[in-house]
Amino acid sequence: IFATRIFEGLVARDSDYLRVAESLEPRINESAILSAGTADGGRSGEFFFFSSDHRLLLKTISADERQTLIGLLPAYWDHVNMHPNSLLSRFYGLFELRFDDVPSQAPISLIILQNVNVGAPPTSLIACYDLKGSSVNRQVVSEERLEEHRASEGEQRRFNVTYRVMKDIDFFTIEGRLKISEDDAARFLTEVHSDVAFLRDAGIMDYSLFVSKVDQRRYYGGIPNTKHALRFIRAVGEDQEDFSYNLGIIDFLQRYNLVKKVERGLKLVKALDPRLDISAIDVPRYAERFLSLAKRMVHGEEHSN
Numbered sequence: 001i002f003a004t005r006i007f008e009g010l011v012a013r014d015s016d017y018l019r020v021a022e023s024l025e026p027r028i029n030e031s032a033i034l035s036a037g038t039a040d041g042g043r044s045g046e047f048f049f050f051s052s053d054h055r056l057l058l059k060t061i062s063a064d065e066r067q068t069l070i071g072l073l074p075a076y077w078d079h080v081n082m083h084p085n086s087l088l089s090r091f092y093g094l095f096e097l098r099f100d101d102v103p104s105q106a107p108i109s110l111i112i113l114q115n116v117n118v119g120a121p122p123t124s125l126i127a128c129y130d131l132k133g134s135s136v137n138r139q140v141v142s143e144e145r146l147e148e149h150r151a152s153e154g155e156q157r158r159f160n161v162t163y164r165v166m167k168d169i170d171f172f173t174i175e176g177r178l179k180i181s182e183d184d185a186a187r188f189l190t191e192v193h194s195d196v197a198f199l200r201d202a203g204i205m206d207y208s209l210f211v212s213k214v215d216q217r218r219y220y221g222g223i224p225n226t227k228h229a230l231r232f233i234r235a236v237g238e239d240q241e242d243f244s245y246n247l248g249i250i251d252f253l254q255r256y257n258l259v260k261k262v263e264r265g266l267k268l269v270k271a272l273d274p275r276l277d278i279s280a281i282d283v284p285r286y287a288e289r290f291l292s293l294a295k296r297m298v299h300g301e302e303h304s305n
Helices: 004-013 026-034 063-082 143-151 168-174 182-201 258-271 283-299
Strands: 048-050 056-061 091-097 108-114 125-131 208-215 232-234 243-250
Touching: 004 063, 004 091, 056 063, 063 091, 063 108, 063 182, 125 168, 143 168, 168 283, 182 232, 182 243, 182 283, 208 283
Parallel strands: none
Antiparallel strands: 048 056, 056 108, 091 108, 125 208, 208 243, 232 243
């Protein structure tokens, strides 16, 4: 167990809707544990599962990510206290599992964090998107289906989503933008700016903005009654009264190290285009592109600067 006091403080901050012991009660999570794996949206080799009440996510992280989190925690604690509406994922614990009876098995690092879709059953999720601001390999839905959607009008533009987690190109074709009020849009951009500044100063890149569109009629208890309400925003506009968005910045434990530099170089060589807008770029440019993404999300794809 690492940084116990900080994690206890983070749990206490979210005690209005969080009950860690109840969420992780072994008996009611047995089926989730047995079926855990690398579902859509997870990184290669990552083991994770959601608690049965959909409030928490447990997943493994690499040794490098563990060291990044340990080093980041004091500043992270200060940031989320200073910015209670921060969109950064909420961490609630970091553990190391050791297998003393299996000498060949290396220790495993495990984190507990808030599910972006806290409390929302899968049946309430209309669509989920993992957004980075890149346009390369950031499409899940086939081009044929997206073209059909672009050409449709009115009721026919209602997209029948059959994918669990989609990406940037899918979002801007299917959703166009976040359909939220001007006040919520301004607050959203303010928080994204402060969060991105924090991550940039910490030397972090490769994070994502996770967005879920939720049908409130299937969301047990409606939007969580929490002081961190910006993470759960009501949709507005025609035919939007039953929907809301769950938002969160996730996967921010990656520094722009040698591995990422090599990854970027190989992708550029493969594509034979040094200007290619791939996801792996240096920290300042990643932050700038992410802020541009946030603006396009509230103003529409035409807002590119």
